[in-house]
Amino acid sequence: MVTTGTDSRMKVWDLRKYECVHDYFTRGPAFATDISQKGLLSVTYGNTVEVWKDWEAEKQKEPYMSHKVQKGSSILTCKFSPFEDFLGLGHYKGFSSIIVPGSGEANYTFEAMAPRKEALVHEVLEKLQPSTISLDQAKIGTIDRASKEIKEQERKEELAEWMSKKKTKEKKKKTKGRQKIGRTMARSQRQQFEKQRDSMRQEMEKKYNKDREEKELIHKDLAFLEGFAPKKDEEEKVNDE
Incomplete structure (x- = not known):
């Protein structure tokens, strides 16, 4: 167990003996702490967050890594992401995330190479606008020089065609059976x-x-x-x- 106080001290306790094992000093009163799946400890004070490694085994001389957010923005909360090497920080000016190598459990994938590549392609295509996807190689790398009015008219026509097809499908579903x-x-x-x-x-x-x-x-x-x-x-x- 880890405790912090306004005296700028962080203590590591052994609950089996109910005694303090290690005692650390921070540069300011700690505000928030969190422990990752791999046992890394994050401690925040002011606009700084420190990550400690192997803190429960023996007393460490310096933190594993440290990070500072914008000056004058105190960190209020910190939380490790499960199965990811990310640490989320909530402060007065919003939210930030930093990479902490080795903080999360390894998330092994049991998919074969081909399905994994296909899933990656689908994820990338979902981020693109449908109008930017084309199977015609002659159009790849070209610029659509149509005016804004023509593009808007084409978009309306495509939307109307899609709505008509949707109504037809709904009608078929209603009359089915x-x-x-x-x-x-x-x-x-x-x-x-x-x-x-x-x-x-x-x-x-x-x-x-x-x-x-x-x-x-x-x-x-x-x-x-x-x-x-x-x-x-x-x-x-x-x-x-």
């Missing part, structure tokens, strides 16, 4: 028949309108010949003769 295959097929056939009927109706209307227009044109072309046609009285005289 609620309708039988026969009903679904019958509905699709009915919709297809309605489309064919509408197209046939439109074609028939187009053909009818075309025929009517052709008849009107023929009638207009033959209208001037009506003046040369024999009159009814003349036709009757010819018939009498």
